[in-house]
Each structure stands twice: as C-alpha cells, then as structure tokens.
Amino acid sequence: MPEPLRDVIARHGLQASKALGQNFILDRQLLARIAAVPGPLEGTKVYEVGPGPGGLTRALLDTGAEVVAVERDRRCLPALAELDADFPGKLRIISGDALKVDERAEAGDGAHIVANLPYNVGTALLLSWLEGPWPPWWSSLTLMFQREVAERIVAKPGSEHYGRLSVAAQWRSSPRIAMQVHRSAFVPPPKVASAVVHIVPAAEPAGVRAEVLEQITAAAFGQRRKMMRSSLKSVAGALDALAALGIDIERRAETVSVEEFVALARALS
Ligand code: SAM
Numbered sequence: 001m002p003e004p005l006r007d008v009i010a011r012h013g014l015q016a017s018k019a020l021g022q023n024f025i026l027d028r029q030l031l032a033r034i035a036a037v038p039g040p041l042e043g044t045k046v047y048e049v050g051p052g053p054g055g056l057t058r059a060l061l062d063t064g065a066e067v068v069a070v071e072r073d074r075r076c077l078p079a080l081a082e083l084d085a086d087f088p089g090k091l092r093i094i095s096g097d098a099l100k101v102d103e104r105a106e107a108g109d110g111a112h113i114v115a116n117l118p119y120n121v122g123t124a125l126l127l128s129w130l131e132g133p134w135p136p137w138w139s140s141l142t143l144m145f146q147r148e149v150a151e152r153i154v155a156k157p158g159s160e161h162y163g164r165l166s167v168a169a170q171w172r173s174s175p176r177i178a179m180q181v182h183r184s185a186f187v188p189p190p191k192v193a194s195a196v197v198h199i200v201p202a203a204e205p206a207g208v209r210a211e212v213l214e215q216i217t218a219a220a221f222g223q224r225r226k227m228m229r230s231s232l233k234s235v236a237g238a239l240d241a242l243a244a245l246g247i248d249i250e251r252r253a254e255t256v257s258v259e260e261f262v263a264l265a266r267a268l269s
Pocket of ligand 1 (some may be wrong): 020021022023024025026049050051052053054055056057070071072073076096097098099116117118119121
C-alpha cells in the first residue's frame with residue numbers, strides 16, 4: 001500500500017498555496033476513478049499538468065501508462081522523485097510553467113492529457129489544446145474544472161451556460177462531463193463544486209477556418225442578449241450569409257446551434 005497522501009504532504013511540508021491554485025485530492029479510490037476516465041492507458045503516454053504531491057500521477061502510473069508531468073511548484077519535486085523510484089523509467093517530471101512548455105515535443109504525439117488543473121490557468125490551457133492544427137497531437141483530454149466551467153464546455157443552445165467556450169469545444173470534439181466531484185474531496189476544499197470533463201477529438205468539418213469561427217462567436221456572444229442582426233453587424237458578410245443559409249437574423253446567439261455557427265463560418269471562410 002502506498003503511503004497515505006496526507007503523510008506525503010506533511011513529510012514534504014507541502015502546505016497548499018492559493019496562488020498556485022493548489023487543492024489536492026487525497027482519496028486514492030477517487031484518483032483511480034479519474035485515471036480510468038480516458039479508458040485503458042497501459043502502454044500509452046500521459047501528459048499531466050500540475051502533479052503536486054503526485055496522487056493522480058501515481059494513479060496514472062498504476063494503469064501502466066508512462067507519464068510526463070509538468071509542475072511549477074519546486075517544493076513538490078522531492079515527493080515526485082519518490083514516485084520515480086516506485087515506477088523506474090516510467091515518469092519524467094518537467095519543472096516549470098505549463099503555459100510555456102513545448103508539450104508536443106515533451107509528451108509526444110498521441111499522448112492523453114490528464115490533469116486536475118490549477119483553476120487560474122485551466123481555461124487558457126484548454127483553449128490552447130482546442131486550437132491549432134487538426135487532428136490535434138493529443139488523443140484525449142481528461143480535465144478537472146470548476147463545475148460552472150465544465151457546464152459551459154458541454155452546454156447546448158438555450159442553456160444559460162452556452163457560449164464561446166461551448167462552440168470552441170464542440171465544433172470538432174465531443175466533450176462530456178465524466179464525473180462530478182464534491183468540494184469536500186479536495187484539501188483545502190475550494191468554494192465551488194468541480195467536475196471532470198472528457199474530450200475526444202472528432203473529424204473537423206470541411207472548409208471552416210478556426211479563426212473565422214472564433215471571430216463570429218466572439219461577436220455573437222459578446223452581445224448575447226442582442227439579435228444577430230445587431231451583434232454580427234461588425235462581421236463583414238455575416239448578415240448576407242445568414243440570409244443565404246436561411247438562419248433568421250432576429251435570433252440571439254444563445255439559440256444558434258454549433259452546426260449553424262459552423263455553416264456560417266464555412267460561408268465566410
Ligand atoms: N494533481 C494534484 C492533485 O490532483 O491533487 C494537484 C492538483 S492542484 C489543483 C494544481 C497543481 O498545479 C498544483 O500542484 C500547482 O502547483 C500546479 N500548477 C499551478 N500552476 C501551474 C502552472 N502554470 N504550470 C504547472 N503547474 C502548475
């Protein structure tokens with residue numbers, strides 16, 4: 001049996017730092033359930049952001065995966081080095097900021113990304129993984145978010161959570177909420193509930209430029225209560241394209257489906 005994480009944290013003096021978004025999960029069963037979300041990982045590569053004291057990292061290594069993990073807090077490195085001794089040759093730690101790492105070069109094509117993300121950088125990292133050439137270099141994303149962010153990622157039109165993040169996540173991937181996680185699962189408990197989101201890349205719709213879609217959703221959801229006749233006035237050609245597609249310009253962005261946004265972006269790409 002591995003040492004309880006509470007003891008690992010105490011032995012290495014890892015008091016949680018708010019500035020680094022540190023809320024640790026200590027329950028090994030819960031960590032094993034999170035590590036199971038991507039499906040069997042034996043023989044695969046996993047890229048983990050923010051291993052902290054290494055609870056999720058151990059659960060991932062237990063599946064038979066090789067793990068490359070990037071951690072900003074140097075205080076965690078000795079605890080992670082101990083893990084290396086239990087899984088020789090299977091773990092590589094990068095000491096640094098995940099926002100600056102050349103992830104693809106470090107983790108390798110086809111890696112599964114798994115992370116209990118620091119909340120302050122979670123959305124920026126997600127957007128960076130959803131952008132760029134498609135299919136992406138990663139095979140799947142399994143990410144812990146504040147529940148409200150998770151709901152925005154999977155939201156459907158008509159929901160109060162539906163917006164730019166929903167379209168960015170859904171136009172060429174299929175995101176789902178894999179697990180709800182109560183705040184009491186974390187030490188210290190955050191103010192809000194969390195959820196694990198699982199994202200698998202799908203085929204890219206033909207003839208759509210990502211930056212055009214982003215420009216449209218930025219304008220449309222920038223004024224989400226307004227009709228598109230008004231919110232999309234600034235996007236050249238958008239109103240004519242909507243008319244040609246038979247999409248009523250008096251509708252508001254929050255009623256427009258991902259497929260309709262994609263059709264509009266295709267017409268303008
Ligand atoms: N994985 C551990 C767990 O599940 O208990 C810790 C999760 S904690 C929410 C987030 C971790 O990300 C912390 O260990 C924190 O130090 C680390 N972190 C914060 N900002 C980071 C960054 N920019 N790059 C890499 N790691 C970061």
